[in-house]
Structures are given as structure tokens and as C-alpha cells.
Amino acid sequence: MTSPAMRHAGEASFSPARVWAMLLRYLYILRSSWPRTIELLYWPTLQMLIWGFMSQFLRQNSSYIAQAFGVLLAAVMLWDLLFRSQLGLSISFLEEMWSRNLGQLFVTPLRPYEWLISLLAMSVIRVTIGIVPAALLAIPLYHYSIFDMGWALVAFLVVLMAMGWSLGLAICGGILRHGMGAESLAWTVIFALAPLSCIYYPVTTLPAWLQPVAWALPSTYVFEGMRTVMFEHTFRTDYFLSALGLDLIYLAVGALIFFIAFHDARRRGALLQMGE
Amino acid sequence: MPDPVIFVENLVKRYGRTLAVDGIGFVVERGVTAALLGGNGAGKTTTLSILLGLLLPTSGRIHLFGEDVLRHRYRVLPRLNFSSPYVDLPHRLTVRQNLSIYARLYGVVGRKERIALLARDLQIEPLLDRPAGKLSSGQKTRVALAKALLNEPELLLLDEPTASLDPDTGDWVRSYLEEYRTRTGATILLASHNMAEVERLCSQIMMMKEGKIVDRGSPGELILRYGRTNLEEVFLHIARGARALEAVL
Numbered sequence: 001m002t003s004p005a006m007r008h009a010g011e012a013s014f015s016p017a018r019v020w021a022m023l024l025r026y027l028y029i030l031r032s033s034w035p036r037t038i039e040l041l042y043w044p045t046l047q048m049l050i051w052g053f054m055s056q057f058l059r060q061n062s063s064y065i066a067q068a069f070g071v072l073l074a075a076v077m078l079w080d081l082l083f084r085s086q087l088g089l090s091i092s093f094l095e096e097m098w099s100r101n102l103g104q105l106f107v108t109p110l111r112p113y114e115w116l117i118s119l120l121a122m123s124v125i126r127v128t129i130g131i132v133p134a135a136l137l138a139i140p141l142y143h144y145s146i147f148d149m150g151w152a153l154v155a156f157l158v159v160l161m162a163m164g165w166s167l168g169l170a171i172c173g174g175i176l177r178h179g180m181g182a183e184s185l186a187w188t189v190i191f192a193l194a195p196l197s198c199i200y201y202p203v204t205t206l207p208a209w210l211q212p213v214a215w216a217l218p219s220t221y222v223f224e225g226m227r228t229v230m231f232e233h234t235f236r237t238d239y240f241l242s243a244l245g246l247d248l249i250y251l252a253v254g255a256l257i258f259f260i261a262f263h264d265a266r267r268r269g270a271l272l273q274m275g276e
Numbered sequence: 277m278p279d280p281v282i283f284v285e286n287l288v289k290r291y292g293r294t295l296a297v298d299g300i301g302f303v304v305e306r307g308v309t310a311a312l313l314g315g316n317g318a319g320k321t322t323t324l325s326i327l328l329g330l331l332l333p334t335s336g337r338i339h340l341f342g343e344d345v346l347r348h349r350y351r352v353l354p355r356l357n358f359s360s361p362y363v364d365l366p367h368r369l370t371v372r373q374n375l376s377i378y379a380r381l382y383g384v385v386g387r388k389e390r391i392a393l394l395a396r397d398l399q400i401e402p403l404l405d406r407p408a409g410k411l412s413s414g415q416k417t418r419v420a421l422a423k424a425l426l427n428e429p430e431l432l433l434l435d436e437p438t439a440s441l442d443p444d445t446g447d448w449v450r451s452y453l454e455e456y457r458t459r460t461g462a463t464i465l466l467a468s469h470n471m472a473e474v475e476r477l478c479s480q481i482m483m484m485k486e487g488k489i490v491d492r493g494s495p496g497e498l499i500l501r502y503g504r505t506n507l508e509e510v511f512l513h514i515a516r517g518a519r520a521l522e523a524v525l
Contacts, residue, residue, distance in 0.1 A: 002355045009383030010354025021380030032368040099366040107358045108381040269331040
């Protein structure tokens with residue numbers, strides 16, 4: 001019979017052991033396929049190489065770029081971080097859909113929020129595997145280290161990760177609601193935000209009517225803030241706080257979408273049916 | 277008198293205009309193996325999914341171990357488990373990894389020993405380090421059963437437990453379930469349309485048709501009531517009507 005210890009553990013409203021179990025599961029999945037691990041490294045490294053050589057060329061031909069050689073490289077790496085944090089969460093979520101496993105998971109004592117925490121942790125791991133080697137490779141290749149930004153970099157990471165998660169949560173909610181037909185959202189939605197995030201150009205480049213929309217995105221504050229750090233050697237705390245505030249709103253909205261979609265999936269019986 | 281393990285009253289599940297479960301009610305006492313028996317679309321799997329909390333009912337009361345499942349789902353989940361051939365384990369993980377993760381989710385104490393014991397009992401030791409996706413149907417069923425028994429459930433819910441199995445493996449699974457119930461005093465509820473299986477395993481049957489329980493009783497009672505020689509004929513009688521059945525027989 002189910003032991004009292006097991007019953008007690010199952011009834012606990014939060015269990016680090018369950019979060020760890022789910023994290024372990026995603027690590028097993030990641031480890032079981034080396035092409036997937038290579039793929040995590042592949043795109044950020046490729047991007048860094050393309051933009052690194054482009055920056056070297058521009059440095060010889062542009063006084064603007066000469067002022068801050070790393071601006072394009074930093075922008076491309078930070079953008080990739082945003083993309084990877086969203087994708088890292090969505091892919092781990094999709095692993096469950098592909099293996100038609102939600103029905104098995106949610107008859108265990110696992111709580112949906114424990115699952116979410118494991119998805120967020122996996123997103124951090126995937127981002128680290130993808131971005132850190134590319135950032136390190138830029139040091140010997142271009143004599144540029146993004147880590148020179150210091151604490152400002154930490155602030156940018158926090159803002160971009162949180163934005164990636166809020167998008168990832170909303171996308172997972174969309175997939176729960178609409179099924180695997182909505183799978184492509186995981187790879188496409190973020191690119192709609194790229195022009196508005198002003199990754200490679202200042203916000204003032206946008207038409208005046210579009211600028212308020214850009215300022216509604218936490219990523220815009222990061223890229224503007226990054227340029228301020230690199231050109232003026234100043235960290236804009238006001239940008240950071242605004243971005244953080246927006247992140248909190250979007251995280252709450254993303255989580256709300258996810259939990260509503262999860263509840264709706266239980267109402268429709270989709271937890272048992274979802275899969276490829 | 278202790279609470280029944282399963283208590284269902286006026287359970288209704290509606291999808292738009294479709295009534296999948298139409299006001300059913302039943303009670304299953306401790307240590308009993310019961311079956312929801314019916315054809316495709318009768319509402320068996322829907323009922324199981326509601327009991328598991330994977331599906332929210334439109335209305336009705338469901339108590340497991342005396343607890344209201346809709347309000348206190350997490351009080352009962354540690355005490356039950358579930359197996360279905362229609363729900364997979366991640367294919368790229370090995371059997372051992374899969375079982376280990378579920379053991380952690382259930383908070384199983386002595387995880388490795390429990391997995392080793394089940395692997396020995398269910399004869400899956402040679403499969404432990406193989407990816408779950410590389411197993412045959414029979415092997416998958418035994419692994420799914422191992423997963424379902426990790427927490428030594430007091431209530432085991434099984435959807436078509438021997439679907440797509442050859443007769444030998446099917447018989448082996450049925451024997452194992454009988455042995456588990458006798459040894460632990462667990463309650464088993466299975467959804468099936470395998471008459472021989474239900475006749476052999478179950479002492480209580482709820483016959484379902486179009487979302488309703490149209491009759492209930494032990495296999496012997498049902499066979500006697502309909503004047504038939506086996507449960508399959510009772511099933512056909514209910515599914516097709518008496519006159520249609522006479523034409524077939």
C-alpha cells in the first residue's frame with residue numbers, strides 16, 4: 001500500500017524533488033541526442049561568426065562602429081539569448097507533447113507550477129549551453145568580450161530571460177489551446193518582435209507612431225541600454241527598472257494564459273489526447 | 277463502515293451538444309476489481325479520465341477514498357495510479373530513466389530497490405537500459421504496468437490493460453493483476469471491451485452504452501439475468517438489442 005511518507009510527499013503543495021525529477025527528465029532527453037546538443041551551440045556560434053566578421057569589416061570603414069566595435073556582436077548575442085530563453089522553455093514543453101506524455105504526468109502529484117519551474121530551469125540550461133561558448137569564442141577571435149559589460153550584462157540577462165519566459169509561457173498556452181497545429185509559434189513569434197526591439201539601430205530610427213509600441217517591449221530598453229553602456233559608458237537604471245516592470249506584467253500575463261489554457265485542456269480532455 | 281474507494285454520483289460530461297457521460301453513478305468498495313464495460317464511445321475512457329482528474333466533469337460528485345476529487349485532487353493522487361496503451365512514456369529515455377523519474381514524482385522511498393523489485397516481478401530486467409521507444413507492444417505494456425505500480429497504488433485505474441497484446445502476454449498481465457490485488461488488497465477499476473478479461477478479473481461490472489450505465493452486477497448475475505452463456509453474449513444483447521443478437525447467434 002502507498003506508504004504514509006509517499007502520501008505526505010504527494011500532498012505537499014510544493015516539492016523540490018518533483019521539480020528536480022522533471023528537470024532530470026529534460027536533461028536525460030537532451031543527453032540522449034547529441035545532434036540536439038550540437039544544434040544548441042550551432043546557431044549562436046554561427047551568428048557570432050557572421051556578425052563578428054561583419055563588425056571587423058565595418059570597423060575599417062565606419063567611424064561609428066569604430067567607436068564601439070562590439071556593439072553588433074553584443075546585440076546579436078543578447079538577441080539570441082532572448083530567442084533561446086523563449087525557445088528553451090517551449091522546446092522542453094513540446095517534448096511532452098511529442099511523446100504524448102501529459103496524461104501520465106498529471107496523474108502524478110506533480111503540480112503545473114512545479115512543471116513550469118522545471119521548464120524555466122531548463123531554459124536557463126539551454127541558454128547557457130548555447131550562448132556561453134559563442135561568447136567565449138568571440139574573445140580569441142575578435143578580442144571582444146561581452147563580459148566586459150559587467151553588472152550591466154547581468155541586468156540585461158535578467159530582463160531578456162524574463163521576457164523570453166513570458167513569451168514562452170504564452171506560446172505554450174497557445175499550443176495547449178490549439179494543439180500541435182500551433183507548434184510553429186515556438187519558432188516564429190519572437191521574430192515579429194525583432195524589428196520593434198531595435199536590436200541594431202536606435203528607437204529614433206522608427207517612425208514616431210511606432211516608437212511607443214517599441215517602448216512597450218522590455219527588449220527595446222535592453223538594446224538601447226546596451227548602446228548607452230558601450231558608447232557613453234553609462235548604465236541607464238531608468239531603462240532597467242522600466243524593462244523590469246514590463247517584464248513583471250508580461251510574466252503575469254504569460255503565466256495567466258498558460259494556466260487558463262491548462263485548465264481549459266482539462267475541461268476539454270486534451271491532456272490525454274495531445275500529441276503528434 | 278469505511279468509505280468506498282470510488283463513489284460517483286450523477287456524473288455528467290458534455291462536449292458542446294454531445295453527452296459523453298450521462299448522469300452515471302456507481303460505488304466500488306476496497307479490494308474489488310470492477311469494470312466499465314462497453315463499446316467504443318460508450319463513455320468508459322471519459323469516466324476514467326474524470327476519476328483521474330485529467331478531465332473536468334460538467335457536473336456530478338466524485339469521491340475517491342472519501343475525498344472530493346474535484347476539490348482535493350492532490351490528496352488522492354499519491355494513492356492511485358494509471359496505465360493505458362494510448363499514453364506513452366518518452367521514447368528516447370531508457371526504461372530505467374522513465375521509471376526513476378516517475379518514482380521521484382511519487383516520492384518513492386528506496387527508489388532503486390523498488391524499480392529492481394518491479395523489474396524482477398514484471399520480467400523487464402533485460403529492458404531496463406533500452407529506450408522506451410524500442411520496445412514491442414507486450415514489453416511496453418509490462419513497463420507501463422511497472423510505472424503504474426511504482427507507488428504501490430491502493431487504486432489502480434486501467435484503460436484497456438491488454439489491448440494489442442498476444443494471448444500469452446495478455447494472460448500473463450491478467451494473472452499479475454489478480455496476484456497484485458490479492459496480495460495488496462488494492463482496488464482495480466478497468467475500462468475494457470475484452471469480455472474474457474472482464475469475466476475473469478472482475479466481480480463487479482458496469483455495462484455502459486451511450487454514456488449511461490445500462491446494467492450492472494457480477495459476471496454471473498448478468499449472464500443469468502440475460503439468459504446467456506457468457507459475458508460476450510450479454511454485451512452483444514445490450515449493444516445490439518435482443519432480437520438483433522438472436523439473428524447473429
